[in-house]
Amino acid sequence: MLQQIDDKIRQAYNYLHENGEISWQEYKTTNYIEEILQSYGCETETFDACPGVVGKYGNFDGTVPVVALRADIDALWQEVNGTQCANHSCGHDSHMAMVLGVLYLIHSLEDLKDQVAVKFIFQPAEEKAAGALKMVELGVVEDVDYLFGVHLRPQAEVDDGYATPMIGHGATKLMEIEIDGEDAHGARPHLTHNAVNVGTQLVNAINQIRMNPGVPHSAKVTKFHAGGPNTNIIPGKASLSLDLRAQTNPVMAELEEQVEHIFKSIEFQYGTTIKVGAINQIAAAMTNEEAIEVMRGAVVSELGADYTLEPTVTPGGDDFHFYTIKKPELKATMLGLGCDLNPGLHHPYMTFNQDRMIDGTRILTRAVLNVYGFNKEFSN
Structure with a gap:
């Protein structure tokens, strides 16, 4: 099962990597993701005001908590090999692939669909620090109880194979x-x-x-x-x-x-x-201890305690934290994934260990299952 899901994650990553789009222009990306969400039984929502798509999977009758996963979908405009182009040097292509991987993995656990309410938020314009605010304005997180994000971390912050349950971004x-x-x-x-x-x-x-x-x-x-x-x-x-x-x-x-x-x-x-x-x-990160502990448990479960780091402080920023500023009761945290990322984020020739995308998918899925108290095994 995991090998098949890993193959699908890489397929999505390869497409998204080769077809990056800059902030507020991510319409082909939106269409690509929406088709995948619908093919896995999600009810989808797109917006007249901007690109981006939200998929709802499971039971949204109010009887179970709503858990959302957010992936940023825009690329940077950079010169690569002498040509100006949209370039995913911040890892957003991998973030999208991993969040899609969570859908693939949860869907493979067929008996869970009526017992979970998972919302997949594919958000535009993170690089403009404006996409999260737009999603809030559009009411995307009004019914959400838990919100999880993910971001690749440079080697200088998190070693390859390790992960942290919270990224303490600055303002x-x-x-x-x-x-x-x-x-x-x-x-x-x-x-x-x-x-x-x-x-x-x-x-x-x-x-x-x-x-x-x-x-x-x-x-x-x-x-x-x-x-x-x-x-x-x-x-x-x-x-x-x-x-x-x-x-x-x-x-x-x-x-x-x-x-x-x-x-x-x-x-x-x-x-x-x-x-x-x-x-x-x-804004700087607003932390939630309950969400951090849920994510910590997921990292320990999937990577082991020896590969689980304490929350990581970084001078980088992310508009993810506007969700909790605008909705303080939201229980949110962002997974930091070590993946041998070099030379650094936003470098036009950034590379990372793509094998870690399946680790990120497993950790995020485990965090979702932890919210509901489910202890499912992911078979190979």
Whole structure:
């Protein structure tokens, strides 16, 4: 049974890996997954407002708890082998394959369908930090009691073959900034404030932020564009992107305050305008001990106590945690799966041990069964 399910997981992974789609454009992915969900007896729901699909498997008459599994479905836009393309360098292709694997495995335990209520949430736009909020807005988790997620972990955090029952993500804020001034002739620098100089001052000020080193945090400029093809024009405008990170929400608030002070100081110094455009924000993880213990038991059952780690803290972010922020009573946690992932997440040539996808599927399935108190064996 497990070998057949492993083959199906790899088949789904290969398709999803080769057909990645960026945030808010995941329509082919949605259609592919919806067909699989329906073929296994799920009632499916798609949305006019966005891509994404939800499958309901089992008995939703209110007599049993509803357990949901969430997989993020978007890819990143990156240069790979000299070509810009949608690339699943964050492992979302494997997350989808594993959550589908849970459906395959639960369905193989035929006597359970009337005794469980499992919701499979395939969520768009995690990389934009907006998909989870959209799913909440659409009422996807209103009836959910437990929510489980999964994410591949880099080798630096979780060794191959190990797993952690909770990923303690930090808070993230992504900001688009515009320096708004007028161009001038290269011979008349006194007529404008060079946006390159203004932007450089901003970069230097961001790099000088100092806060409590006891709480991990960082602030950095990840894009800086000014000027055009004419080298004799002093640019008055520039665009920058900022990436702010903090392990806790209070430290993120302090970091945001310092950045805002920098903006105001530079505006006053140069007599220019700094406009804050699009903002994507992810809150730090809100943990639930009951969900963590359910997942811990699942990891111990499937991998053994020696391969079960304590909750892992990471500076990375994930919009998964908006589900619990918007619905605090939700019992949620995210499985962290060690899989020899190198060189790291978001690297265009990221690789991982694909054999671990069946481990992730077994652990997630065991967590679902643990909620209902079922002790089923997964036969080979």
